[in-house]
Amino acid sequence: MSTLDSKIPSGPLADKWTKHKNEIDLVNPANKRNIDVIIVGTGLAGGSAAATLAELGYNVKTFCYQDSPRRAHSIAAQGGINAAKNYQGDGDSAYRLFYDTVKGGDYRSREANVHRLAEVSTNIIDQCVAQGVPFAREYGGLLDNRSFGGVLVSRTFYAKGQTGQQLLLGAYSAMNRQINRGKIQSFNRHEMLDVVKVDGKARGIIARNLVTGEIERHAAHAVVLASGGYGNVFYLSTNAMGSNVTASWRAHRRGAYFANPCYTQIHPTCIPVSGDHQSKLTLMSESLRNDGRIWVPKKKEDAQAIRDGKLKPTQLSEHDRDYYLERRYPAFGNLVPRDVASRAAKECCDAGFGVNKTGEAVYLDFASAIERYGKEKALTEKISNPTAAEIYKMGAAVIENKYGNLFQMYEKIVDENPYKTPMMIYPAVHYTMGGLWVDYNLQTTVEGLYATGEANFSDHGANRLGASALMQGLADGYFVLPYTIGDYLSKDIRTGKIPTDTKEFDQAENEVKDRINKLMSGSGERSVDYYHKKLGKIMWNKCGMSRNEKDLKEAIEEIAALREDFWNNVKVPGTKDTLNQELEKAGRVADFLELGELFAKDALDRKESCGGHFREESVELDGPQKGEALRDDKNFKYVSAWEYKGAPKEALLHKEELNFENIELKTRSYK
Amino acid sequence: MKLTLKIWRQENANAKGTIQTYPIDGIAPDMSFLEMLDVLNEKLINQGDNPVVFDHDCREGICGSCSLQINGEPHGPDRRVTTCQLHMRKFNDGDTIVIEPFRAKAFPVVKDLMIDRSAFDRIQHAGGYISVNTSGNTIDANAIPVNKENADDSFAAATCIGCGACVAACKNASAMLFTSAKVSQYALLPQGQVEATERVLSMVEQMDKEGFGNCTNTGACEVECPKGISLENIARMNREYLSASIKG
Numbered sequence: 001m002s003t004l005d006s007k008i009p010s011g012p013l014a015d016k017w018t019k020h021k022n023e024i025d026l027v028n029p030a031n032k033r034n035i036d037v038i039i040v041g042t043g044l045a046g047g048s049a050a051a052t053l054a055e056l057g058y059n060v061k062t063f064c065y066q067d068s069p070r071r072a073h074s075i076a077a078q079g080g081i082n083a084a085k086n087y088q089g090d091g092d093s094a095y096r097l098f099y100d101t102v103k104g105g106d107y108r109s110r111e112a113n114v115h116r117l118a119e120v121s122t123n124i125i126d127q128c129v130a131q132g133v134p135f136a137r138e139y140g141g142l143l144d145n146r147s148f149g150g151v152l153v154s155r156t157f158y159a160k161g162q163t164g165q166q167l168l169l170g171a172y173s174a175m176n177r178q179i180n181r182g183k184i185q186s187f188n189r190h191e192m193l194d195v196v197k198v199d200g201k202a203r204g205i206i207a208r209n210l211v212t213g214e215i216e217r218h219a220a221h222a223v224v225l226a227s228g229g230y231g232n233v234f235y236l237s238t239n240a241m242g243s244n245v246t247a248s249w250r251a252h253r254r255g256a257y258f259a260n261p262c263y264t265q266i267h268p269t270c271i272p273v274s275g276d277h278q279s280k281l282t283l284m285s286e287s288l289r290n291d292g293r294i295w296v297p298k299k300k301e302d303a304q305a306i307r308d309g310k311l312k313p314t315q316l317s318e319h320d321r322d323y324y325l326e327r328r329y330p331a332f333g334n335l336v337p338r339d340v341a342s343r344a345a346k347e348c349c350d351a352g353f354g355v356n357k358t359g360e361a362v363y364l365d366f367a368s369a370i371e372r373y374g375k376e377k378a379l380t381e382k383i384s385n386p387t388a389a390e391i392y393k394m395g396a397a398v399i400e401n402k403y404g405n406l407f408q409m410y411e412k413i414v415d416e417n418p419y420k421t422p423m424m425i426y427p428a429v430h431y432t433m434g435g436l437w438v439d440y441n442l443q444t445t446v447e448g449l450y451a452t453g454e455a456n457f458s459d460h461g462a463n464r465l466g467a468s469a470l471m472q473g474l475a476d477g478y479f480v481l482p483y484t485i486g487d488y489l490s491k492d493i494r495t496g497k498i499p500t501d502t503k504e505f506d507q508a509e510n511e512v513k514d515r516i517n518k519l520m521s522g523s524g525e526r527s528v529d530y531y532h533k534k535l536g537k538i539m540w541n542k543c544g545m546s547r548n549e550k551d552l553k554e555a556i557e558e559i560a561a562l563r564e565d566f567w568n569n570v571k572v573p574g575t576k577d578t579l580n581q582e583l584e585k586a587g588r589v590a591d592f593l594e595l596g597e598l599f600a601k602d603a604l605d606r607k608e609s610c611g612g613h614f615r616e617e618s619v620e621l622d623g624p625q626k627g628e629a630l631r632d633d634k635n636f637k638y639v640s641a642w643e644y645k646g647a648p649k650e651a652l653l654h655k656e657e658l659n660f661e662n663i664e665l666k667t668r669s670y671k
Numbered sequence: 672m673k674l675t676l677k678i679w680r681q682e683n684a685n686a687k688g689t690i691q692t693y694p695i696d697g698i699a700p701d702m703s704f705l706e707m708l709d710v711l712n713e714k715l716i717n718q719g720d721n722p723v724v725f726d727h728d729c730r731e732g733i734c735g736s737c738s739l740q741i742n743g744e745p746h747g748p749d750r751r752v753t754t755c756q757l758h759m760r761k762f763n764d765g766d767t768i769v770i771e772p773f774r775a776k777a778f779p780v781v782k783d784l785m786i787d788r789s790a791f792d793r794i795q796h797a798g799g800y801i802s803v804n805t806s807g808n809t810i811d812a813n814a815i816p817v818n819k820e821n822a823d824d825s826f827a828a829a830t831c832i833g834c835g836a837c838v839a840a841c842k843n844a845s846a847m848l849f850t851s852a853k854v855s856q857y858a859l860l861p862q863g864q865v866e867a868t869e870r871v872l873s874m875v876e877q878m879d880k881e882g883f884g885n886c887t888n889t890g891a892c893e894v895e896c897p898k899g900i901s902l903e904n905i906a907r908m909n910r911e912y913l914s915a916s917i918k919g
Contacts (some may be wrong), residue, residue, distance in 0.1 A: 052805045067726065068792050070754040070833060071734040087813060123807030132801045132856065132863050134826035139815025159826055165733055166829060173800035180796045211781060274701045279709055280730045409732065412749070412756050413703075437745070459883040478805045527716045529709070574721050578683070579782045581724055582716065 004257070004641055004656040007439040008112040009326025013662045014017055014095075017116040020440070025490035031056030035489050036153040036498070038220040040192045040247050042069030042469055044164070044171055045453025046226030048477025051174035054183035058489075060337035061218055062175070062188045063207055065242050065584070070172040073228060073240040074473060077164025078285035078406065079356060080146060080156035081470040083121040084462060088145055092153040099663060100109070101468060104150045104337050105433070105461020106611035106631060107665050108260070108639070110658060112440060113458045116385060120479040121471055125157055127478060133170040135159050136344055148466035149286055150337035150670070161285050161406045169469055171477070184379050190216070191584065192247045193515075195254045195449060196508045202254075203498045204448035204505065206512045210584060213577035217505050219498035221489055222448045223252060224481065226473075229432035229454040231264065233592045233599065234544075235536020237429035238283040239272060244588035245595050247435050248455055256444040257641035259457035260434035261595065262603035264544050265464055265612050267430035268341035271413055272361040281428040282413060284364070284406055288467040289334045291369035291399065294341070295321045296353040296362050303353045313355065313363055313422050316420075326350060332670040339463045339612045340670060342427035343629075346545050349426070356424050365422035427545060431469060433460040433612065434602075437641040437656075441484035442476060445641075450474035450485060457639065497548045516576050519586045524571035528585045531566045535589070535596055536561065543600050548616040552604040556597055556649055563593040597648035602640055605653065608632035624668060633665050672759060676711065677724055677765040681780050684787075688712040688780065690769070700760035704747060705730060705737065724783040725864040728867055730755040732897065735832030736841070739784055740771040741802055745836035745895045753834060753897045773839035777846070777882045790837050790881040791849060797877035799853045801863055815861050825859035828852040830898045837892035837900070843884030848880045848892040851908035852900050858911055868915040 009020040027035065027610045034059050041052045043062040064072060086092040097118040102109055125143070129135065135157050136144040145154040159166040178184040189210040196204040196219075204219035230245035231237035252258045269284045297303045298320050305311035324344055326333045336344075348354070355361050374395030375434045376388040381394075397420050400407065410418050436444050436451035438458055444451050453473040460468060538558050542551035566589070574580040609618040609629035618630045639656040673696045678747070682687030698707050705727050711774075712722035728736040737754040741747035747757045762768065772780050777790040803809060829852070837848035852869050857863025886905060893902045 048805065055804050055806075066728060066736065067788060068833070070792075071728060071736050073729060073734070076731055076733050077728045085812070125812045127803075127805055127807050127810045127813040130801065130803045130817075130862055132825075132860050134822055134829050134856065134860065135812075136826075137817055137819050137822040139819050141818055141822075142813045146785070159829075162733065162830055165832075166694075166826070169829060173795070174805050176792075176796045177802060180798075186792075188792075238731075240734065241730055242728050275699060277699060277702050277706045277710065279703070279706050282731045408751065409756065412752055412758065415701075415758070415760060479807055520757060525720075527713055571716060573716055573719070579724060579785070582722060623806040659685070 005225045024487035031493040036220040039224045041226035043074035044473030047171035052482045054178035060184045074168045078161040079287040080158035080467040082467045083125045084343035104465040109461030131170040177470035193512045201447045219502040221492045224450040226452045231429045234429040234539045249591040257437040259437035259641045261599040265431040266342045266427045269425045270428035272426040292364040295323045298322045329670045361424040363422040373398035487500040522570040525569040555600040559597045672762045677769045679771040704757040732756040735834040745839040775844035798873040821859045828855040840891040840895035846883035847884045847886040851904035854908045855904040871911040
């Protein structure tokens with residue numbers, strides 16, 4: 001078993017990043033003009049990196065499968081972005097953000113990376129405001145904050161329920177400025193299908209032009225993967241339809257280790273599944289838990305009556321409701337971290353308290369918030385003896401101002417008015433903490449190949465706190481990668497242009513073409529979606545919110561069998577040299593069918609429960625934490641980094657031991 | 672539900688397109704419009720036909736990928752939603768639904784219902800940004816207070832998803848609502864005012880170059896906009912443009 005070198009700088013935690021920046025090599029401006037960088041993915045991590053590297057003077061090529069960089073799925077993030085600004089004066093600091101993130105991640109992330117993230121978080125807000133990102137403000141003209149799950153301060157900056165959109169448009173605008181200057185060439189409707197290595201270093205990619213079907217070669221001195229997460233391995237998730245693991249998985253097959261694939265975030269507040277036709281799931285921002293109270297009926301017969309349509313939730317008295325998060329976790333209540341809230345919802349539904357037709361939903365109720373805000377408003381507006389209707393109206397207006405777009409979205413999908421009747425929610429796959437293994441410099445185990453944002457594994461441990469994904473994406477792209485990649489590129493100032501007419505490019509291109517031919521030559525019995533849905537079912541039932549040895553072993557076998565069936569019998573209509581959406585999907589599902597197996601293997605290996613990874617065999621048996629997840633620091637305080645060795649089940653495990661020098665490992669209690 | 676779909680099929684940008692008819696059965700009212708098309712495509716694939724090509728990605732109304740002219744209206748009959756958030760309960764059993772791509776000279780068809788909206792990107796390349804480097808070494812975010820009303824209006828303009836429904840709704844295929852939303856977002860913030868003159872001139876120039884039509888104030892764009900972008904933005908852009916032209 002090899003030891004992975006995380007390249008964490010020496011010295012005290014708070015000084016590491018500054019010291020590292022001072023010690024790394026720089027590239028002079030004239031030389032930057034001779035260096036090319038490829039960035040795959042144009043979400044927050046890729047878009048911000050592209051803009052910054054281009055500003056610095058590098059020649060940047062960006063690739064995205066969408067028709068415009070602005071449509072990357074970061075755009076769908078709703079709730080907000082954390083930053084340790086302490087504008088509220090409620091005791092926040094970089095250390096506290098660092099501490100909350102490590103604790104929230106259940107002590108499975110790297111201290112040095114997380115501290116750096118917390119340090120640069122404040123710059124992000126300054127930067128975005130300077131770019132014209134219209135964050136929510138208070139009447140005095142200063143920025144507003146809200147609170148999010150798993151923390152005791154208000155450090156989340158937001159733009160209604162569209163924070164991701166606004167931040168992405170900010171990064172896109174910075175990209176536009178560089179596109180206009182000719183420093184970024186943006187390849188839209190292009191998909192990366194392989195990494196090209198020359199003498200062990202990443203020196204380019206093979207991409208398919210999705211409009212013409214043409215296979216293209218692109219060379220660069222370094223390649224950055226900012227291609228997002230792999231939640232769509234579950235078929236149903238809150239990811240975009242096109243979100244995929246192909247870029248990361250192709251890199252994995254070329255030697256990049258894949259870390260902690262089993263760490264998946266199942267988000268507690270999503271709109272429940274309505275039927276078999278469902279193509280994706282919609283998130284309701286965690287910010288709703290600031291004002292919404294989660295409950296199920298106390299009595300099973302009431303739950304049954306609700307499922308049968310004989311009883312309405314509004315008819316149940318307070319006494320007959322179980323606000324189970326408030327009951328079980330009095331300190332954090334409805335704002336416990338996501339993994340805890342999701343598991344609690346599943347437990348309620350499994351026990352027969354679910355409230356929609358399928359029994360897989362709980363309530364998120366705004367009635368008390370509407371009343372509270374209504375009364376506050378009556379007081380500030382000096383209305384004496386307001387009627388219940390007046391209070392409701394004023395309260396509903398406050399809620400609309402805060403969450404209007406989310407309420408509208410809910411009503412359009414479910415066809416019920418959430419101002420009048422409680423929302424129904426259920427957990428859904430949302431984010432993947434696992435990803436390509438990277439060192440402190442965000443470099444993978446392949447030299448010159450970097451991974452940023454959700455595509456890497458480094459900052460969120462086994463569970464991500466709300467409003468931290470946007471923070472990490474922008475931190476990596478704006479403030480971390482531009483320094484660390486410079487150190488690597490400083491060795492390339494004499495290399496000159498990387499040619500594409502070499503045997504390495506020939507070989508990679510041929511392999512890509514062979515694979516496409518193989519995909520097109522299946523017996524044609526079943527569609528790509530058939531396989532994707534089947535894979536999703538295996539993943540959700542056996543590698544979902546709770547996992548056990550038996551299920552995971554079965555999953556590994558079932559996925560392998562499904563993969564074989566796929567390669568023999570998949571039906572891809574059309575031709576390879578035209579626009580062919582089925583072919584695009586087929587390539588992505590083929591990679592999910594490999595990743596899924598590694599995912600299950602990783603989950604099987606990790607016999608402890610931690611964060612989003614809950615092993616039924618590892619729970620507290622007694623004491624105040626009885627029934628809660630039991631972490632095993634003695635045996636599992638490591639990052640699992642898997643090396644590709646052919647079939648995913650043959651992957652070789654490398655362990656990076658995690659050292660906690662600044663934080664004492666504790667049982668994560670939110671009680 | 673049983674439906675008859677009349678769908679625009681076109682092999683590529685240069686081919687001639689036609690409307691083709693597809694009967695479809697077993698559609699549930701809870702399905703989204705795109706899930707209904709998924710059902711059709713699954714059927715076509717199983718029959719050995721080519722599925723209908725359309726743009727879509729987030730399926731939650733924010734990425735702006737999906738388009739579709741449904742029974743003559745961009746994003747269909749419902750208001751304030753994109754096609755991906757349109758649900759089949761808005762239709763009746765037995766309905767005939769005509770599905771075409773958004774029509775505009777500046778949005779050429781790529782294939783079937785998929786169009787090329789890169790003209791929008793080029794309008795933004797021309798000036799849709801504030802020229803500030805992303806070094807993080809800017810002033811503190813709270814150093815310049817911004818009047819809440821302006822911040823809220825700026826945000827409202829910035830929620831444009833760039834789907835192109837405004838262009839498809841306009842009889843002149845004008846991109847004024849889109850362009851003005853971008854101009855307004857920056858014009859309403861102190862950070863954006865420094866380059867306001869140059870920005871409005873370059874963006875309008877690019878908009879004209881792309882072949883979008885003129886605005887004749889019918890307001891169809893505002894009605895069809897899934898995000899409710901206000902016509903006030905067009906008025907604001909006209910003011911900005913006029914004053915920029917005088918200065919410039």
